[in-house]
Amino acid sequence: xxxxxxxxxxxxxxxxxxxxxxxxxxxxxxxxxxxxxxxxxxxxxxxxxxxxxxxxxxxxxxxxxxxxxxxxxxxxxxxxxxxxxxxxxxxxxxxxxxxxxxxxxxxxxxxxxxxxxxxxxxxxxxxxxxxxxxxxxxxxxxxxxxxxxxxxxxxxxxxxxxxxxxxxxxxxxx
Amino acid sequence: xxxxxxxxxxxxxxxxxxxxxxxxxxxxxxxxxxxxxxxxxxxxxxxxxxxxxxxxxxxxxxxxxxxxxxxxxxxxxxxxxxxxxxxxxxxxxxxxxxxxxxxxxxxxxxxxxxxxxxxxxxxxxxxxxxxxxxxxxxxxxxxxxxxxxxxxxxxxxxxxxxxxxxxxxxxxxxxxxxxxxxxxxxxxxxxxxxxxxxxxxxxxxxxxxxxxxxxxxxxxxxxxxxxxxxxxxxxxxxxxxxxxxxxxxxxxxxxxxxxxxxxxxxxxxxxxxxxxxxxxxxxxxxxxxxxxxxxxxxxxxxxxxxxxxxxxxxxxxxxxxxxxxxxxxxxxxxxxxxxxxxxxxxxxxxxxxxxxxxxxxxxxxxxxxxxxxxxxxxxxxxxxxxxxxxxxxxxxxxxxxxxxxxxxxxxxxxxxxxxxxxxxxxxx
Numbered sequence: 001x002x003x004x005x006x007x008x009x010x011x012x013x014x015x016x017x018x019x020x021x022x023x024x025x026x027x028x029x030x031x032x033x034x035x036x037x038x039x040x041x042x043x044x045x046x047x048x049x050x051x052x053x054x055x056x057x058x059x060x061x062x063x064x065x066x067x068x069x070x071x072x073x074x075x076x077x078x079x080x081x082x083x084x085x086x087x088x089x090x091x092x093x094x095x096x097x098x099x100x101x102x103x104x105x106x107x108x109x110x111x112x113x114x115x116x117x118x119x120x121x122x123x124x125x126x127x128x129x130x131x132x133x134x135x136x137x138x139x140x141x142x143x144x145x146x147x148x149x150x151x152x153x154x155x156x157x158x159x160x161x162x163x164x165x166x167x168x169x170x171x172x173x174x
Numbered sequence: 175x176x177x178x179x180x181x182x183x184x185x186x187x188x189x190x191x192x193x194x195x196x197x198x199x200x201x202x203x204x205x206x207x208x209x210x211x212x213x214x215x216x217x218x219x220x221x222x223x224x225x226x227x228x229x230x231x232x233x234x235x236x237x238x239x240x241x242x243x244x245x246x247x248x249x250x251x252x253x254x255x256x257x258x259x260x261x262x263x264x265x266x267x268x269x270x271x272x273x274x275x276x277x278x279x280x281x282x283x284x285x286x287x288x289x290x291x292x293x294x295x296x297x298x299x300x301x302x303x304x305x306x307x308x309x310x311x312x313x314x315x316x317x318x319x320x321x322x323x324x325x326x327x328x329x330x331x332x333x334x335x336x337x338x339x340x341x342x343x344x345x346x347x348x349x350x351x352x353x354x355x356x357x358x359x360x361x362x363x364x365x366x367x368x369x370x371x372x373x374x375x376x377x378x379x380x381x382x383x384x385x386x387x388x389x390x391x392x393x394x395x396x397x398x399x400x401x402x403x404x405x406x407x408x409x410x411x412x413x414x415x416x417x418x419x420x421x422x423x424x425x426x427x428x429x430x431x432x433x434x435x436x437x438x439x440x441x442x443x444x445x446x447x448x449x450x451x452x453x454x455x456x457x458x459x460x461x462x463x464x465x466x467x468x469x470x471x472x473x474x475x476x477x478x479x480x481x482x483x484x485x486x487x488x489x490x491x492x493x494x495x496x497x498x499x500x501x502x503x504x505x506x507x508x509x510x511x512x513x514x515x516x517x518x519x520x521x522x523x524x525x526x527x528x529x530x531x532x533x534x535x536x537x538x539x540x541x542x543x544x545x546x547x548x549x550x551x552x553x554x555x556x557x558x559x560x561x562x563x564x565x566x567x568x569x570x571x572x573x574x575x576x577x578x579x580x581x582x583x584x585x586x587x588x589x590x591x592x593x594x595x596x597x598x599x600x601x602x
Contacts, residue, residue, distance in 0.1 A: 025343075038592035095493060121398075130569060
């Protein structure tokens, strides 16, 4: 965890860890895992709200809890940039992390794989591997998506790749 | 087509004769000339070769298999024609997978199953196989188009899906199990699965499927900096599975910091990918047609032209449950394997050895094989040959003690309740 800022570190220690090692094909154990995912997501969201740092909403898009959709946003120069967020729980979960997608940014940055999957290889995948199965969706958002947004959104805005939604000269989404 | 054009000519002739007004004859003659022109064009177009029933070893220019069947005459392969019985599944039809598919197609493989969810892009043109006019097609469709032209004898099945999703994985599993191509085959419906994907998630999905189906497979990969690659043979229960240890990568052999460029997710070269595809299909042919030594792991470092090899035993503490089951089964068949190995050894010895090697053995010295591959010593060695390193760390020891109580209002344990709580927070 060297190289991470202290606030991320302290946030991370407060997100409840998970214990059930189960993926979507594991029947009842998956239901158990899904409950743990919810508990950890609820705790993380509550913590963000109480710190006035709410930055995503996410809900299961199917009853099995294998597909998730929502929004995430990032404030840069006092302007809020919001993006659709979606991902599937892979069959090999939790051995492999979910591949977080921001479809609206597909093709706008090099730090992204096809379909808008953000590049997590260097900063996040080793951490996930080390902490399997204790990390869940909330940890992926905190350690995978949040630093990605913090690094990429300012570059995308400054280079004109994305414009704020109130910027009348633009047709791009924000 | 030729017949239809002839019919058309005849019709025009009849029409010309039946017309009393000769002023229209000139335009009908013009039409006849155009039909002649089209006929010539059609005849000039390359004809697709028809399927062949048996592979012939006859050395004539028109035999697509003469050079392959010559492998038998040269004493390399005992029965080359067996290749038509084999089914190979290729997961990932990119820089490595598409080239591997073309190689197997040209070798006259019986059946290929192709899996990919991507489309062909102009950015793929630095690699082999796909052509610019195929941009926008799915990689599976474009591959079938090219491969069926090259060799119509190969049975091609294409699956446009993502094997890491729950639904895609189900289809992947059932397609591997389907045995209609060769109902007499034991086990699954394919002889080998080749993983030619570009990410860890998909490799783990292939690993999961093959462990569950007890399916032998080969993994391949090219580094993100495009200068090294590897192939690996995985036999469930017998060799390390992909989850037994963090994946290996071939170290570039030069300072990593000078190589890693910020902001670039992946580079690729047609050369490295072609080399890796060649190594992969060569190992495939050796395995299927039983010649030479099949490599358990072969690395390729192009900067130093270094090819490390190694063997990996399965991890008795592997996190993959299906892998542990296969390991148990493999241990149970040890007596049978030992007996077979002994019989083979004795057969060889009875031919080679007439008398004892040494007349007396005062000290009872015997040669013992200390590399018994079946003994599981409880810990797989972390020592790696020079030039190889792990891509990811191993999972920390997982304590079963529940994490310290966290300040949260959540005490409920009902899924629907939890879902509602999260929704309520989202709506705030």
